């Protein structure tokens with residue numbers, strides 16, 4: 001008889017997102033963050049993007065029914081403790097995701113917590129979402145969300161508020177909460193008034209919580225938002241309450257940005273694997 005194996009099934013988290021051929025953002029970032037957070041990552045791919053560190057040159061959406069089938073196939077067999085979204089590409093894809101999530105209990109009244117990161121564009125400004133799909137975020141996804149995690153560019157697109165100071169960040173959180181998510185996290189990474197720190201704002205409809213963190217002098221932040229959403233979903237899958245899962249995600253992404261690295265001629269990626277032990281540098285036992 002062979003040796004017994006020692007693995008224990010970790011919490012299971014699904015990302016519903018696009019691929020980045022440069023390996024920095026999207027599904028690649030999510031899976032690295034899942035690994036760093038000790039959860040098993042499952043994938044429903046929404047679109048294949050052709051890109052490198054300089055920009056996106058192609059977007060190829062997956063048929064909506066194939067996106068839905070990935071979600072249902074995974075949920076039905078493997079089971080899920082949390083799910084998150086990244087690039088969703090189009091309104092028909094969002095509609096298919098919502099129908100599949102309703103069927104398997106992701107978000108809404110279902111038992112599986114749902115993190116919605118409303119990705120609209122790459123950090124180069126290349127579109128990752130059709131314009132007419134914004135309304136599907138507001139009306140279909142946000143009401144089913146456990147927490148939404150827009151950055152300030154996404155806030156402007158979604159609710160038309162140009163956030164230039166903390167008070168507008170508070171206003172934006174209130175307006176976004178009115179669209180139905182349980183929690184709103186307005187990420188402050190793009191706020192000019194915070195020159196040496198980065199303050200994210202969490203709101204549950206009653207209480208505001210500021211989450212301050214350092215600001216790093218780097219352009220290598222590709223995949224940062226994705227990693228944070230994935231870490232928050234991992235925290236929820238581990239059974240943390242939303243405020244604790246968001247604090248966990250913030251701590252995780254701060255370290256991922258601290259360990260970001262140059263890659264190619266453009267924007268390098270954050271390093272969601274900062275937490276993983278470099279076993280190959282250790283002596284062989």
Ligand code: PXL
Nearest residue numbers: 018019020025026087122223
């Ligand atoms: O970081 C947002 C994002 C999400 N998903 C994909 C991306 C990007 C940014 O470029 O390419 C596939």
